[in-house]
Amino acid sequence: MIEPIDVTGLGRDEALVLYREMLRIRRFEDRVYQLFLKGELPGTLHQYQGQEAVAVGACQALGPDDWITSTHRPHGHALAKGVTVRSAMAELYGKATGCCGGKGGSMHLGDPSVGMLPAIAIVAGGISVVSGLGLAYKLQATDQVALCFFGEGASNEGAFHEGLNFAAVQRLPIVYVCENNIYGASTPFHRTSLVPDVANRVAGYGMPAVIVDGMDVVAVRAAVAEARDRAQRGEGPTLIEAKTYRFAGHSRGDARGYRSRDEEAAWKEKDAIERLGLAITSAGLGSEADLADVLADVNAELEDAVEFARSSPDPDPADALTDAYATAIAIGAAL
Amino acid sequence: MIEPIDVTGLGRDEALVLYREMLRIRRFEDRVYQLFLKGELPGTLHQYQGQEAVAVGACQALGPDDWITSTHRPHGHALAKGVTVRSAMAELYGKATGCCGGKGGSMHLGDPSVGMLPAIAIVAGGISVVSGLGLAYKLQATDQVALCFFGEGASNEGAFHEGLNFAAVQRLPIVYVCENNIYGASTPFHRTSLVPDVANRVAGYGMPAVIVDGMDVVAVRAAVAEARDRAQRGEGPTLIEAKTYRFAGHSRGDARGYRSRDEEAAWKEKDAIERLGLAITSAGLGSEADLADVLADVNAELEDAVEFARSSPDPDPADALTDAYATAIAIGAAL
Amino acid sequence: MSTTAQEPATVGTERRLTITEAIREGIAEEMERDPRVFLIGEDVGIPGGFGGAFGVYLGLPERFGHERIIDTPISEKAIAGAAVGAALMGLRPIPDMQYSDFLFECMDELVNQAAKMRYMSGGKLSVPLVMRAPVGTANRGAQHGQCPESYFIHVPGIKVVAPSDAYVAKGIIKAAIRDDDPVIVFEHKLLYGSKGREQAGGMDLTAHVPEEDYVWPIGRAMVKRVGTDATVVATHLTLYRALAAAEELAAEGVSVEVIDPISLQPFDLDTVFASVERTGRLLIAHEDTLTGGWGAELAARVAQERLYSLEAPIRRVAAHDVPLPVAPVLEQAVVPTQQRIADELRLLLA
Amino acid sequence: MSTTAQEPATVGTERRLTITEAIREGIAEEMERDPRVFLIGEDVGIPGGFGGAFGVYLGLPERFGHERIIDTPISEKAIAGAAVGAALMGLRPIPDMQYSDFLFECMDELVNQAAKMRYMSGGKLSVPLVMRAPVGTANRGAQHGQCPESYFIHVPGIKVVAPSDAYVAKGIIKAAIRDDDPVIVFEHKLLYGSKGREQAGGMDLTAHVPEEDYVWPIGRAMVKRVGTDATVVATHLTLYRALAAAEELAAEGVSVEVIDPISLQPFDLDTVFASVERTGRLLIAHEDTLTGGWGAELAARVAQERLYSLEAPIRRVAAHDVPLPVAPVLEQAVVPTQQRIADELRLLLA
Ligand SMILES: Cc1ncc(C[n+]2csc(CCOP(=O)(O)OP(=O)(O)O)c2C)c(N)n1
Ligand SMILES: Cc1ncc(C[n+]2csc(CCOP(=O)(O)OP(=O)(O)O)c2C)c(N)n1
């Protein structure tokens, strides 16, 4: 039985935006998976279905000048932060029109123009780098805030410890959003930690932590908004642990033998999109028809993006040799 | 005013052993410093005066088959674990008779025959490696325990996080002894951590922590003994944070401008050797003359060691090229 | 070291295995033989899981139990550190690094600890560990396709091997496990013989692997193709591309010798020197980037030791000096293709 | 890139500075000029502290404040990561690594992040950071004396420089700060000009450093000594030993040219090629270990591009392939001494 989330105080437009943003990610991922199975997309995929409330809730609480860092599983973060569906899709196809010109790919989606670094596919790599974003904002006394997405598995990396402690000591304007989807690849968190929550780990840095229902987009948005305010007041970073679940396998071809179908079913009951949809209709913020319209829009947007990507040119092979350096050094001539 | 430590229940022999072990380290360090200033010793020194109660208390709680790991500041650990004064001194001189044959030096003192790895001078490096000692004991089901010395500064390294968490999850037989001497080089701990104690940092690993007076050798010994018992019972690792102070500078030539002379004086009042000496005489475990005898013995041992080191041969230069590999590969012939 | 060495002729029934199967078998045999051998890494033994990032360990937990197939948190420093420490205590750990790109997370443990502990102890200790680290680009972008072998030939105290077929892979993993020094074993993802990687250039590769116990000695190269006009030294996927380029040139009447060095540190220079003495021409080919790659060291050795055998400048063909792009068309513009190797050979012979 | 370049003749009053002073001045000038420049590292600005491990930053906190001289916990990954992130946001961080041996603690941030972010972004971002990392053995043993320059010439996306005198040091640190790419600046501890290191072979080195604003371009070598019979390319302490060896050979009637490459990536090959074309003989000398050192790459380039200029095999002299021992007699048996360089030159000329 799906329970609606609490939408008290939410306006109709706001509610439909949240719904649309989440649905866009879900449909993008589903569509991308089909395309991958058809052999249209090279490489591999780490998909985001199930976790949409985290990306959308978090990014909806940010301003356009706030930057995010992301992970090997960045599709949801990218779309939520405003990377266009066209440029994300084209990047997955490895096309010249992709957001990284075909040099990044699925694991490195990003776009500086919307405040997203190329995603970092080294687990916890973004935690290292985000300190510098916060430090830059602090030194320049802007009111920007940096937001760092990572998984519960990343909290076992040394980078987590060094990065969070440094940010705490420096009172950097950073919001850490840990998406605890229980598994790091095949490994359940409880086999890698004697404490149940990642939130337990930051008291040692003097950093506050908040646990939030990661299947409730409104709750995530509220938690991030509060942490952002705190950061902007100069009070330093906050960790938000969003309890969530990835509906798909870790990457393409994962048969998910390490978890039960019952567990999966229980989490599907908490589907963030359905919970918001139900809340919208129950609270009279919108009708079934409104939701269907959103779906139709999103589908149209996606088909346009697929078409765009398919018809985009491949990158010029000669471009493979540019962009390693900002000030060119002759490749092959210099050492 | 120096306060004696509590020696209730301590026997005379035991008390004098603890006294001798600490005094040997103190006098070794003082003597070595003179020799260094005279230009007899190459390289640099990180000295241990002030922290003797930690090394001695900890090592006295260990069995001969328990191994320790050490740091850039290893002289005290080495002597406490049983590295001979002769072989330690010769190693500082860079002589062939040194405990590492002149290949290790001040920062890498160690001796497998007494259960001490070459000290690791990369801050927190020993924390990485000690996991493997504990794992070996666990896999082989011996009742050995590994003990890892490190400074409070090392608790800011990623290795601390990864190592302690791994050991906790695996319930490895390890005792972590953090010597919190307040400073990491010139940097006071409170500038690098919002929490006052390193002990605050391990709850996130589900690991118990104990804070102990690091200027009380008996208290340190008791805490380590208890942690070792726990480890032998298969209950996993413990962190012991010993509050202590290095009386000398960080390394040779440190003018200690980053701390006050008042602070230094206050800590000298807690001198572990004097506190034990006073306890021995007040409790009637020994007389002033007994203590003077110990000093005389230690001094004789030291002069013998200096003589030994001075008269020992330099290593054969050809030996510089051996020992990189166990199974030799032709150096210069192979790539 | 012997100057040439060939895969032995098949005795008895042929038994063709993929590299994945060969390594699994080699590890299993050594775990059977020696109770000190154990595996440690991320996702190596989780029930219902992957058996390591490339399925190499599937079935091993059932045989050897979770005491000896140790799943860890995502903590590369902890993995490498635990391996170093256990090796120092006399065990024989096989730490697993999913992708060799993650070796950069535990460089201190490898370069400053594993490589130096024996020396610092004055030869009293040793560090017999075997780090497994898959390499090779496969449409996954800049952080999941590097070939970092060459960093490690620069670390005195560490041995580096790079097997490219199932026969050698089994023999050398066994040799590495029995070796008393730290060995890093680099395998190429596209040579595992797993299905589904054809699109990225993966090869459906098998070789005869005899049932009897054997090792391939660390430090011994294999002449994969005999020739008289030029010598190519290449590893991994590039080796197969070089062999194909050699065939291409054979059709043009040129006879190319192709050597798989297998071991990069120590390196079987004798085999290369002997070949260059005969052919007078040397092309070195690797997927690792050009500048500072192992090919530079080999070229430098030949330029010092066999200059007078050379009839033409030593050439190298390698990945261009850029990070790895993800788009297939860009990727193939970076790594050495059969085409580029053939072109380089033609220049070498011009 | 110009083929030869010399320290300019002294104009006006001579002003001799140590490398320490020159780098301090260069950093201060750039901090003055550009508010985006800041320093970050361990023990860099603590009041009453050391001003960095080698005193380079003494006085800077008083001038620029603790906002721009940032003391950190002992957390190399945090330091490097913060530098990468701040650089991506347009600032110009100078992270400090006390000893280059500790770079192995933040290899991921350097190799996987700093070097690749620009490329992965399709050229939309850049990472203008300057990592300072002192090198060189000085009786401190295996973990405090390495010369890891060569690892980094193998990282596409990173630039590597190695100044050896005060004039160049100031010019190149300023060039590095103004450069839009990540640059690692390796300086040699025994060349800082600080007292008290004579026992370990330290040199009391100063050079004229003009007051006016200048940069030494990254990628330009300097011919330190003109000669006709052989070319030596050497850096850091080994450069001075090579110059001494050249004097030694001058007494034997041999004329040796000595080149300081200064920049290892990019590398001023033109200057070396032009020299080798004249002398026909090349010796490469560095304190980094031999196998896989930057000398291998230079040798390979010459063997490919200037083979026909060579009148003798290219030789290399470098630290032997072992970790660093601590005993002075062992240490000097490992690193290239003046004696070994002179001997190698004699072999080169034989
Ligand atoms: C340093 C590093 N180690 C290992 C990996 C391989 N890897 C990729 S994703 C992953 C699991 C990450 O788990 P988590 O942080 O929980 O994120 P999730 O996949 O659940 O989103 C692993 C082990 C990696 N990319 N980087
Ligand atoms: C990875 C690393 N970073 C930095 C250093 C330089 N360093 C040597 S000792 C030291 C301070 C260590 O402080 P702490 O751990 O408290 O030990 P203490 O010196 O107080 O015994 C530093 C920064 C190092 N050796 N290794």
Ligand SMILES: [Mg+2]
């Ligand atoms: Mg997860």
Ligand SMILES: [Mg+2]
């Ligand atoms: Mg300390």
